[in-house]
Amino acid sequence: MTLPESWIAHRREDRELVGWIEPESDGFVPYDLLGRPRTPQPVDWLAAEELLDELGIGYLADIYALRTDDGSWIRARIVEVSPAGIGVKEDDFGDIGAAVASFRVPFPIDDRLVPLTEAPGPVRSRFL
Structure with missing residues (x-):
């Protein structure tokens, strides 16, 4: 699959990709590296970024x-x-x-x- 064009890559401080954020209605949906939405409904941009930063990549192990x-x-x-x-x-x-x-x-x-x-x-x- 190719990523939907609406998905925006989110990288942590060290430039490691930790997921994507998709605009939806008047909010944003954060997706992890497995393509799973991480919130049940859209959140604000900052909350989406913080969630992906906190999630990191450790779950892959x-x-x-x-x-x-x-x-x-x-x-x-x-x-x-x-x-x-x-x-x-x-x-x-x-x-x-x-x-x-x-x-x-x-x-x-x-x-x-x-x-x-x-x-x-x-x-x-x-x-x-």
Whole structure:
């Protein structure tokens, strides 16, 4: 996907991209790097900037649950994020020699990838 033309890149002080802000009606909607809206309704510009600055990029290092083609859930980590798609790999618990499956999911993210704590079913891992 290409970004909507209305999305304005927001960078923190060190110039790291932390999300986008989209004008909507008489406010603004902040989007994170996964393309998720971060407020339920538009907020003012300053609030959108502050939210993205506070959010940062740390959530990209969290553990996620990925729904596979057969409907099961696996532990996963994000390895790449761009408007062209999101790269995800099976969580290998830091074993650099492990052969793990990798996946591409769409941007903006859909319900195939959720924070581990929000997985709607059991999550498996070959490494536990």
